[in-house]
Amino acid sequence: MIITVASGKGGTGKTTVAVNLATIAAEKGSVELFDCDVEEPNAHLFVKPQNITKKEVSTMIPSVDIALCNLCQECEKICRFSAINIVAKKIMVFADMCHSCKGCLMVCPTGAISEGARQLGSVLTGYSKQGFKLTWGELRVGEAMSPPLIKKVKDEINNLYNLISIVDAPPGTSCPAITTLRDSDFALLVAEETPFGLNDLTLTVEGLKKLGVPMAIVINRAEESKGIIDDYAEHENIEILGKIPFSKEAAKICSKGLFLVEEMAEIRAIFQKIYQKIYCKIVKTENKGEIK
Amino acid sequence: MKVAVSSSGESLDSEIDLRFGRASYFLIVETDTLDFEVKPNEQNMDLPQGAGIQAGKTVVNCGVEAIITGNCGPKAYNVLESAGVKVVTGVNGTVKEVLEKFKKGELQYSVSANVEGHWV
Ligand code: SF4
Numbered sequence: 001m002i003i004t005v006a007s008g009k010g011g012t013g014k015t016t017v018a019v020n021l022a023t024i025a026a027e028k029g030s031v032e033l034f035d036c037d038v039e040e041p042n043a044h045l046f047v048k049p050q051n052i053t054k055k056e057v058s059t060m061i062p063s064v065d066i067a068l069c070n071l072c073q074e075c076e077k078i079c080r081f082s083a084i085n086i087v088a089k090k091i092m093v094f095a096d097m098c099h100s101c102k103g104c105l106m107v108c109p110t111g112a113i114s115e116g117a118r119q120l121g122s123v124l125t126g127y128s129k130q131g132f133k134l135t136w137g138e139l140r141v142g143e144a145m146s147p148p149l150i151k152k153v154k155d156e157i158n159n160l161y162n163l164i165s166i167v168d169a170p171p172g173t174s175c176p177a178i179t180t181l182r183d184s185d186f187a188l189l190v191a192e193e194t195p196f197g198l199n200d201l202t203l204t205v206e207g208l209k210k211l212g213v214p215m216a217i218v219i220n221r222a223e224e225s226k227g228i229i230d231d232y233a234e235h236e237n238i239e240i241l242g243k244i245p246f247s248k249e250a251a252k253i254c255s256k257g258l259f260l261v262e263e264m265a266e267i268r269a270i271f272q273k274i275y276q277k278i279y280c281k282i283v284k285t286e287n288k289g290e291i292k
Numbered sequence: 293m294k295v296a297v298s299s300s301g302e303s304l305d306s307e308i309d310l311r312f313g314r315a316s317y318f319l320i321v322e323t324d325t326l327d328f329e330v331k332p333n334e335q336n337m338d339l340p341q342g343a344g345i346q347a348g349k350t351v352v353n354c355g356v357e358a359i360i361t362g363n364c365g366p367k368a369y370n371v372l373e374s375a376g377v378k379v380v381t382g383v384n385g386t387v388k389e390v391l392e393k394f395k396k397g398e399l400q401y402s403v404s405a406n407v408e409g410h411w412v
Pocket residue numbers: 060061062075078079080081082083084097098099100101102103104105
């Protein structure tokens with residue numbers, strides 16, 4: 001089961017929600033946490049994982065043997081990304097523009113193209129003190145495309161029925177965020193009660209509707225009274241699973257990289273309720289509603 | 293000498309087009325006589341990226357010695373450089389004015405791209 005925690009913009013407390021949800025979930029069963037924000041991973045700052053392993057990952061790019069190339073331009077014609085070009089009787093590969101589709105490799109009539117590699121960055125794993133596994137990616141400095149590395153992080157997800165995978169999505173509604181949300185069983189949207197927050201939430205909701213992923217909202221730094229997010233959620237018929245109140249104490253705990261659910265009883269109760277509700281929504285078993 | 297100038301219109305009185313990759317036209321000019329030919333910067337709009345590279349190839353295929361434009365990104369610069377086309381950036385005014393300056397030797401060739409490439 002894959003639960004993705006997403007938000008339209010950065011700084012909504014998405015990672016805070018993801019790590020605290022994972023902590024609660026880990027008390028109930030098997031959980032793994034994935035941080036797909038490979039451009040700015042930060043879940044590990046909270047989780048402080050132990051026993052870290054790291055592997056370098058790369059993606060395919062064409063490697064051309066000039067001796068075999070007859071400059072027929074077939075590779076250039078098939079490439080939708082202008083990554084391989086014939087310029088003044090020379091072949092030029094722009095490695096950072098290549099999307100690894102292997103089109104050029106397939107059409108080259110002389111076998112001049114073979115598989116080369118471009119480093120994407122690394123995929124890391126480690127274990128929290130509560131015992132759950134965290135997997136995250138670190139994009140190579142200078143690498144312009146994050147979706148291939150996000151995919152490598154997602155490849156580590158074991159989609160098993162009785163294992164809950166909580167995925168911290170990259171912020172936004174662009175390509176990297178959509179890549180992460182596509183295969184989820186459930187999306188938890190972290191929203192903020194500002195006009196900006198609402199605007200970003202709307203974009204994410206529209207995207208998710210197209211993907212057909214069930215969703216619910218959690219409001220971070222919530223006000224006491226009903227706000228614009230409540231109105232929107234009601235209108236769109238999306239359930240608000242919980243509201244995390246704004247408090248100086250909570251902000252302090254987060255800034256120290258500590259878990260709210262371990263430091264504040266009332267927030268712990270909120271997360272327990274959120275998790276229980278999500279669990280009921282995605283797990284349709286006889287003992288529906290029970291997570292003990 | 294034969295040079296290309298990125299231009300917003302089809303005559304020598306047109307303003308320079310400051311963009312290279314997305315320039316409207318290239319005027320291919322013989323600097324001695326000011327005879328010129330208009331080359332629309334036809335782009336394959338189906339391609340998601342690589343406007344600069346495509347424009348670079350267009351200019352290279354015109355057989356010019358230099359290109360005079362406003363801004364040139366790193367990919368386009370690479371294409372031009374590898375074909376031995378010299379690049380002049382940072383100019384403005386009409387094509388004619390720019391060519392006058394060029395002939396007087398008032399313009400300098402760039403040794404690298406002058407703007408960052410951007411991602412679509
Ligand atoms: S693998 Fe695909 S994207 Fe990369 S250079 Fe070849 S055709 Fe272009």
